[in-house]
């Protein structure tokens with residue numbers, strides 16, 4: 001499982017190349033779709049030939065650009081509980097965890113054209129039908145429908161916004177591990193992340209903002225936070 005991160009102004013998108021298919025995890029804001037398209041083309045991937053777009057959650061800075069990017073040619077996959085965010089075209093109320101979060105919130109919290117996701121994941125979805133040996137597993141936490149993409153033990157995992165790396169959307173100190181800007185309960189998010197690490201034993205975590213980070217470093221952060 002090879003992961004290439006595309007850094008967009010507000011968040012990351014990740015290309016996962018499998019043996020027979022390519023899946024994009026997260027798709028940035030609606031306003032960033034041209035940037036994302038250009039980055040994918042530079043990586044040799046025509047967006048409409050992706051096998052699927054998997055959204056770690058429904059927030060505008062991860063899901064807002066998906067339909068714009070791939071039209072109806074590529075299935076968009078989301079956790080069942082976050083489908084309502086896509087259908088509404090805006091985030092539910094975000095709870096800021098610090099002052100920076102309050103300041104950046106107007107930029108992250110923009111609406112997008114509502115759309116209906118194609119595949120809803122209630123529990124877990126085997127992505128091998130999209131040519132990638134990995135699973136999308138709904139874990140909740142950051143949002144009720146938040147999912148992670150995990151491979152075999154010892155491989156990387158994509159964990160969305162359960163934790164963030166660095167300041168200013170990960171542009172400064174991207175490997176510094178910090179609780180996310182917006183969360184109702186950052187301790188719960190870290191508990192969820194701890195369970196993901198224990199169960200799937202990834203070696204590296206790819207994040208929605210900043211990262212990637214080594215798992216040992218994340219475990220240190222989690223134990224420091226307790």
Ligand SMILES: [Zn+2]
Pocket residue numbers: 057059142161
């Ligand atoms: Zn989020």
